[in-house]
Amino acid sequence: MGLPIDDEYAALFTVGQVADMLQVQQAFLRRIDTQHVVSPQRSAGGQRRYSRREIGRIQQVVTMMDEGMTLPAIRRIFELQHELDELIRERDELAARLTALGQDPAGRPPRRPGPRSGRQ
Numbered sequence: 001m002g003l004p005i006d007d008e009y010a011a012l013f014t015v016g017q018v019a020d021m022l023q024v025q026q027a028f029l030r031r032i033d034t035q036h037v038v039s040p041q042r043s044a045g046g047q048r049r050y051s052r053r054e055i056g057r058i059q060q061v062v063t064m065m066d067e068g069m070t071l072p073a074i075r076r077i078f079e080l081q082h083e084l085d086e087l088i089r090e091r092d093e094l095a096a097r098l099t100a101l102g103q104d105p106a107g108r109p110p111r112r113p114g115p116r117s118g119r120q
Contacts, residue, residue: 011041011049018050022058032061037075 005012019026032038033048038057040048050058057078064074098104
């Protein structure tokens with residue numbers, strides 16, 4: 001049985017813990033949430049709780065901002081990455097279905113064995 005810490009999506013970390021880990025201000029974490037760049041889950045009491053995956057995203061945000069990108073630009077990059085991931089998943093599912101049907105996912109007609117000569 002896995003522990004919650006093993007789940008990269010488990011929301012275990014508070015704003016203060018994440019701010020300390022990443023050496024950023026708590027206000028920065030609140031700002032990227034209100035601008036929908038990285039939106040953590042909420043506890044029953046309404047407090048933000050971050051997963052390891054979200055912490056990784058915040059690290060990406062910090063790096064991109066250090067390179068001069070704005071939060072709206074970063075949000076758009078994340079949206080496009082998500083769309084690309086969905087398209088890749090859909091393509092892979094379709095390729096698997098074609099393969100199961102005996103068709104080449106690349107669209108090439110199936111190879112048919114040609115006549116063989118008995119010569120060696």
